[in-house]
Amino acid sequence: MRESSQPYQADSAIDVLLSPTNRGIKLYPEDNDFIRLEHRIRHLFSMTEQIINYQYLQNIKLKQKGNCPGTMPRKYLEGWNFDDLAKDRDLFYPHVTNLEASGNIWVSLIRDINADTLFGRGFGDLIQPTHSSSCPYWAKMPTQKYYLGASVSDLKNIMDNHGGDEEVNPIQLTDNIFWHSPNGTFDPCQCTETIGGQHSDLGQVLLSKPFPEEMPENGAPPLEDCGAVIFGHNKSLVWFRCDTEDFQESVHLPSANESDSDFHDSGVGRSFGSSSAFKLHIEAPTPAQYKVGIVCALPKELLAVRALFDEEHEYVTPPAHDTNYYSFGRIGRYNVVAACLPFGEYGTNSAAAVVIHLRRSFTEVEFCLLVGIGGGVPSAKNDIRRGDVVVSLPTNTDTGVIQSDLGEVHPNSAFEPTGRLQRPPRVLLSAISHLQSDPRTCRTQLRNYINDVKNCNPGYKHPGSKFDTLFASDCQHNAAHETCEQCDGPVIPRKPRRPKGPHIHYGLIASSNQVMRDAASRDRLGAKHNILCFEMEAAGVTNAIPCLVIRGICDYADSHKNKLWQEYAAAKAAAYCAIIEVVFQNLK
Incomplete structure (x- = not known):
């Protein structure tokens, strides 16, 4: 780089950018030529010009309204x-x-x-x-x-x-x-x-x-x-x-x-952190302007999602028949309406009732994201750990979600799920393909969004890898103790991960009205169907509305279940939810 003839002055950086020698610097090859520094400068100039135009128009609007308090207070x-x-x-x-x-x-x-x-x-x-x-x-x-x-x-x-x-x-x-x-x-x-x-x-x-x-x-x-x-x-x-x-x-x-x-x-x-750290509350759009629905089973899951809203909207009162309570906001360019299952209710039936009400009240919602926590199925084939994310993705024989408590019992007590649930919408599958092709970007964005959630609520921080212990399937939790410190069964050794950081798994999620707390049943069903995660709501949602299921892994679906990792796992699921939203909008 050729430095300015007058370094360390207010205009020195401009001199560097205007230098013909600097503008011709080759950055990397493309086709039969090179991308040069000049191309990068023009690109950034175009972006900043659009930002300046936006700010200028906003200021004109404020002046036309008298710049009065309430229009856009100076505290923002x-x-x-x-x-x-x-x-x-x-x-x-x-x-x-x-x-x-x-x-x-x-x-x-x-x-x-x-x-x-x-x-x-x-x-x-x-x-x-x-x-x-x-x-x-x-x-x-x-x-x-x-x-x-x-x-x-x-x-x-x-x-x-x-x-x-x-x-x-x-x-x-x-x-x-x-x-x-x-x-x-x-x-x-x-x-x-x-x-x-x-x-x-x-x-x-x-x-x-x-x-x-x-x-x-x-x-x-x-x-x-x-x-x-x-x-x-x-x-x-x-x-x-x-x-x-x-x-x-x-x-x-x-x-x-x-x-x-x-x-x-x-x-x-x-x-x-980002726009999620501080939010501008604005007047809500009309119900017809909400295009994406988000459903969570637990308040702690919904809290993580709301932490990533770029805007929070005023409450829209739903029709009298709708018993849901909603949160309204914007992620990227799309308005989203989010709902949580009633307190103390779990399972596929309650989830189905919530999403049916949501779709009746917000008729323009194109698809739903089911966001929250679940129990992972670790195996030699799938190195799933607490804090990972599992996303429902169709396989050769399944649509991404199976209902593991609906099926036929064959001789020798062999259980075979029956029926097929709806596949995720095609545009979201395209967004997943885009993310899979650039995993580094996905990891970077995940970290940023997770930090945003953590900045809003420090309780959603990473608990520490020392608390991520995988016990052997035949080791039962010592019921006399709340934690697993007294569990003396064999522990499955696992190597430190390289690279560190968030890991995303795509594949089959099992859904039922029963909590999976038996490691032997987990391993048997997991091996037979290549299941990555167990949860309790997806089967009630996927056939009611086009849906993608996103689960942060908080435990291993065994007797050693505890709540230590739930907040962090919820933050991971919410972070992936925000990423898939933005990618979907760009593809659309």
């Missing part, structure tokens, strides 16, 4: 996941994070200049001093604070293009935003002047009119084109504007001397 900071942009994911669904009142000025500035937010980590390194004598605390953007870094050259461009005025006091940055510089913010930090000195508060302040009468007037700060400033709250100026347009005096604002644990960041940092 809308933006885009930088990681999605960098990795070419389908990113055109804005994310929303909730700002505390002291950070609302960010949103006001963004709307004034039609800017876009990129959520991510490590952006505090983008602006750094060029000399090494600076205070280490202020050498880059301090994390876990409401700070916003900007180069002076960019600020001057903002003033030129958005009604600013450098000559007034305080400086007018835009038509509506003013820049107040408290005394001492351009002085060296105290920690560099005295041994053991505390850090100074060097944050500049952005405010909007009318100002409080108590606010002091200071002279305009010295503006050097090659410099940069950090905006935030300064302990000498404790005012901020709340969402109702009134100024408030802060009782407690973050200062440079507070610990990171004392203040929650804006979402740009470790607290931000």
